[in-house]
Amino acid sequence: xxxxxxxxxxxxxxxxxxxxxxxxxxxxxxxxxxxxxxxxxxxxxxxxxxxxxxxxxxxxxxxxxxxxxxxxxxxxxxxxxxxxxxxxxxxxxxxxxxxxxxxxxxxxxxxxxxxxxxxxxxxxxxxxxxxxxxxxxxxxxxxxxxxxxxxxxxxxxxxxxxxxxxxxxxxxxxxxxxxxxxxxxxxxxxxxxxxxxxxxxxxxxxxxxxxxxxxxxxxxxxxxxxxxxxxxxxxxxxxxxxxxxxxxxxxxxxxxxxxxxxxxxxxxxxxxxxxxxxxxxxxxxxxxxxxxxxxxxxxxxxxxxxxxxx
Amino acid sequence: xxxxxxxxxxxxxxxxxxxxxxxxxxxxxxxxxxxxxxxxxxxxxxxxxxxxxxxxxxxxxxxxxxxxxxxxxxxxxxxxxxxxxxxxxxxxxxxxxxxxxxxxxxxxxxxxxxxxxxxxxxxxxxxxxxxxxxxxxxxxxxxxxxxxxxxxxxxxxxxxxxxxxxxxxxxxxxxxxxxxxxxxxxxxxxxxxxxxxxxxxxxxxxxxxxxxxxxxxxxxxxxxxxxxxxxxxxxxxxxxxxxxxxxxxxxxxxxxxxxxx
Numbered sequence: 001x002x003x004x005x006x007x008x009x010x011x012x013x014x015x016x017x018x019x020x021x022x023x024x025x026x027x028x029x030x031x032x033x034x035x036x037x038x039x040x041x042x043x044x045x046x047x048x049x050x051x052x053x054x055x056x057x058x059x060x061x062x063x064x065x066x067x068x069x070x071x072x073x074x075x076x077x078x079x080x081x082x083x084x085x086x087x088x089x090x091x092x093x094x095x096x097x098x099x100x101x102x103x104x105x106x107x108x109x110x111x112x113x114x115x116x117x118x119x120x121x122x123x124x125x126x127x128x129x130x131x132x133x134x135x136x137x138x139x140x141x142x143x144x145x146x147x148x149x150x151x152x153x154x155x156x157x158x159x160x161x162x163x164x165x166x167x168x169x170x171x172x173x174x175x176x177x178x179x180x181x182x183x184x185x186x187x188x189x190x191x192x193x194x195x196x197x198x199x200x201x202x203x204x205x206x207x208x209x210x211x212x213x214x215x216x217x218x219x220x221x222x223x224x225x226x227x228x229x230x231x232x233x234x235x236x237x238x239x240x241x242x243x244x245x246x247x248x249x250x251x252x253x254x255x256x257x258x259x260x261x262x263x264x265x266x267x268x269x270x271x272x273x274x275x276x277x278x279x280x281x282x283x284x285x286x287x288x289x290x291x292x293x294x295x296x297x298x299x300x301x302x303x304x305x306x307x308x309x310x
Numbered sequence: 311x312x313x314x315x316x317x318x319x320x321x322x323x324x325x326x327x328x329x330x331x332x333x334x335x336x337x338x339x340x341x342x343x344x345x346x347x348x349x350x351x352x353x354x355x356x357x358x359x360x361x362x363x364x365x366x367x368x369x370x371x372x373x374x375x376x377x378x379x380x381x382x383x384x385x386x387x388x389x390x391x392x393x394x395x396x397x398x399x400x401x402x403x404x405x406x407x408x409x410x411x412x413x414x415x416x417x418x419x420x421x422x423x424x425x426x427x428x429x430x431x432x433x434x435x436x437x438x439x440x441x442x443x444x445x446x447x448x449x450x451x452x453x454x455x456x457x458x459x460x461x462x463x464x465x466x467x468x469x470x471x472x473x474x475x476x477x478x479x480x481x482x483x484x485x486x487x488x489x490x491x492x493x494x495x496x497x498x499x500x501x502x503x504x505x506x507x508x509x510x511x512x513x514x515x516x517x518x519x520x521x522x523x524x525x526x527x528x529x530x531x532x533x534x535x536x537x538x539x540x541x542x543x544x545x546x547x548x549x550x551x552x553x554x555x556x557x558x559x560x561x562x563x564x565x566x567x568x569x570x571x
Contacts, residue, residue: 031537038312039400039535060553066530066540071356073532077539080553224356252356275533276351276359278400279313 008292009299010285012046012267014244016167016192017128019046019101019267022300023257023285026248026271027052027105027131027171028077030281032091033098039278044285047101049269050091052133054107055116057083061138062215067204072225072250073272074202076138076216079107084120096126103169105131109139111146111156115163122165129166132157132191135173135198137220143201147173150185157189167192169246174226174233175201183237183245195246195269196237197230223272224250231263238264238305252280254287264305312403314338316396317373325457327380328425329389331397335373338401342369344433345406345526345562348376349534351398352388362388363531363541363557365429365503366402374399377458379425403534404561407433407501407524414441416498421447421488421512423504427458429526433501434467442498445470447491449484449508453477485511492519499523500565510570523565529556544569 010021024047030036033048042048060080067074082090087104095102104127108114114132121127134156137143146152147170157170170186172179174197183194199220204213212218230249238245247265251257252273260268273280292300314335321332338348349361362384368375380386391397407429418437420430427448434444449472450456456478462469471479472487480487485508488500492515500516502509503526516523532538534557542553543560545567554560 029537035536060539060542063540063542063553064530065542066532066538068358068360068530071359073359075532075538075540080539080542223359272359275538276361277313278533278535278537 008289008297009301010289011299012301012304014193014266017101021046021285022261022267022288023281024049024101024103024246024267024269025274025281026269027133028079029271029274032087033095034091036274036278040282043099044282045100046267046285047103047128048095049103049105049131050087050095051081052079052105052107052136053081053084053087053117054079054109055084055113055120057081057086064213064215067213067219069202069204069221070225072221072223073275074204074214074219074221075199076214076219078138078216079136084117088120088124092124092126101128102126103129103131105133105171107133107136111159114156114160118160118164127166129169129192130160130164131169131171131195132160133171135171137173137175137199137201137218138216143175143218145173147171147182147198148176150181153182154185154189157186157191161190169193169195171198172196173198174229179233180236180240183241187241187243191243193244193246193266194237194241195248197226197233197249200226200229222250224252226250227256231259234260234265235263235307251284254284254291257284257288258291258303261300261304262307264307266304312338312400314399317399319391319393319395319397322391322393326454327389328457329378330367331376331391333374333376333397333399335399336371338399339369339371339373342366342374342402343406344436345429346402346404347534347561348374348399348401349403349531350376350388352384358384358387360384360532361400361534363534365526365561366432367428368432368435377425377428377431381425400534404557405559407526407562409437409440409442410499410522413498417443417445417495418499418501419445419447419488419491419497421449421484421500421502421504423449423484423508424451424455426502426504426508426526426528429503430501431458431462434462435465438467444468445491445497447472447484447488449473449487449504451475483511484508485515488512489515492521497521502526506571513565513568513570516565524562525565525568526562527556527560527568531557533557
């Protein structure tokens with residue numbers, strides 16, 4: 001007779017980084033982490049992916065920056081942020097003291113800026129990995145970004161891998177014909193993992209004014225509305241890559257996260273859910289744990305990539 | 311912990327499409343300051359997805375009061391809640407109004423446009439306690455737009471009303487009424503909350519008359535806790551000017567800092 005496990009081993013191993021549990025907070029949805037201290041114990045997270053950093057402070061897009069749509073949210077923030085120096089001075093010393101993985105999302109207006117950001121951050125302590133943000137749809141015209149082509153993805157990842165002293169996770173855009181091709185380009189260039197998906201290029205129209213509802217015209221759609229498509233993409237990529245896949249897109253509760261793990265993600269990121277409930281990420285950890293207990297799963301890593309397709 | 315997931319909605323009052331909620335949340339009630347807001351969950355299950363930011367209408371040892379008007383799908387769903395229902399709140403959030411210590415015994419004007427009146431009741435009560443005389447200038451499109459008049463009067467707060475269609479009080483914009491009143495008696499302070507065009511016009515009046523002012527800005531908010539950077543407004547800062555988060559640095563800003571569109 002099977003014995004019901006009393007505890008669940010929630011740890012996952014990305015190869016280059018061991019996580020307490022598979023739940024990370026997605027960049028751009030969790031500030032620099034510290035904003036959430038009043039709402040949850042940051043040490044209960046698998047890790048924090050901090051808001052995307054350019055080298056210098058960045059202005060961001062004119063408002064309106066947000067519009068809510070059916071079970072989703074379109075944002076066009078434009079990566080407003082403090083820059084690497086202010087991050088290293090103000091946020092990083094506090095983040096370093098928290099017992100959780102810290103992953104910094106790295107941005108750049110061009111390849112040189114990505115390189116400069118990594119060069120600066122390489123001199124700082126308390127960072128576990130970089131997440132190369134080659135896929136933000138809100139900073140250039142019509143969502144242009146390096147992740148839209150295998151060539152630009154390969155070149156940038158190759159360059160950053162050559163110089164970085166830390167593991168590099170490449171965050172991919174869903175706004176492509178074949179996300180598998182882009183993921184393979186990142187893997188060939190040496191990416192230690194891929195994270196997908198970033199938001200879907202989207203828009204909303206105000207009928208009364210006949211104007212776009214976003215100051216930037218287009219924005220990125222996130223939330224439960226995108227989950228089925230994100231899940232399909234994660235499954236496609238995870239089926240073909242050797243490096244770990246970090247899955248995200250509309251994860252609101254523990255069972256959403258488990259779907260991604262079963263589809264092949266080695267870990268997940270929680271984004272928009274943290275806007276609705278600042279403690280969503282730890283509630284999702286608890287949800288995963290509860291599901292594992294109910295299903296007599298002793299270690300969550302046992303479910304990764306166990307999707308049955310025949 | 312500033313999250314209250316199951317606060318009890320202990321009373322509901324309705325005037326047309328305006329709603330007054332009394333919510334049992336003692337911890338939040340004690341912590342709240344005038345001008346702060348709460349993020350209210352309107353539905354479970356993902357639609358509408360985001361919480362709605364609502365200014366705190368009043369607070370005390372027992373909890374919070376909210377006053378809102380149906381402005382869209384979220385507030386419409388919220389308005390269907392009944393006495394005894396549970397309500398999920400985060401707060402109190404943001405930075406509220408300030409009361410200048412040297413203003414004791416003087417008059418302050420509180421200018422509210424439409425649903426923007428909500429936080430001014432809490433502020434008026436606070437000003438009374440601090441020994442100031444609050445005078446509320448309350449504007450709406452028509453009589454049904456200004457349902458809180460009697461509530462202010464019942465608390466011993468002077469109210470002057472304006473309606474765009476002249477159906478009650480001063481016929482015209484509340485900013486025109488404010489300009490007349492400022493000409494009559496220059497207040498120690500002007501506080502305001504309402505639509506941006508109203509506040510922009512009032513900021514010009516305040517600046518012209520040299521009266522210090524504070525404005526509570528409204529925006530769609532993603533999170534209310536400073537993480538999404540979605541609710542920005544342009545203000546003057548050390549570097550010149552830039553977008554700041556209304557939820558974190560505001561929602562209340564001194565008039566001279568705000569750059570109006």
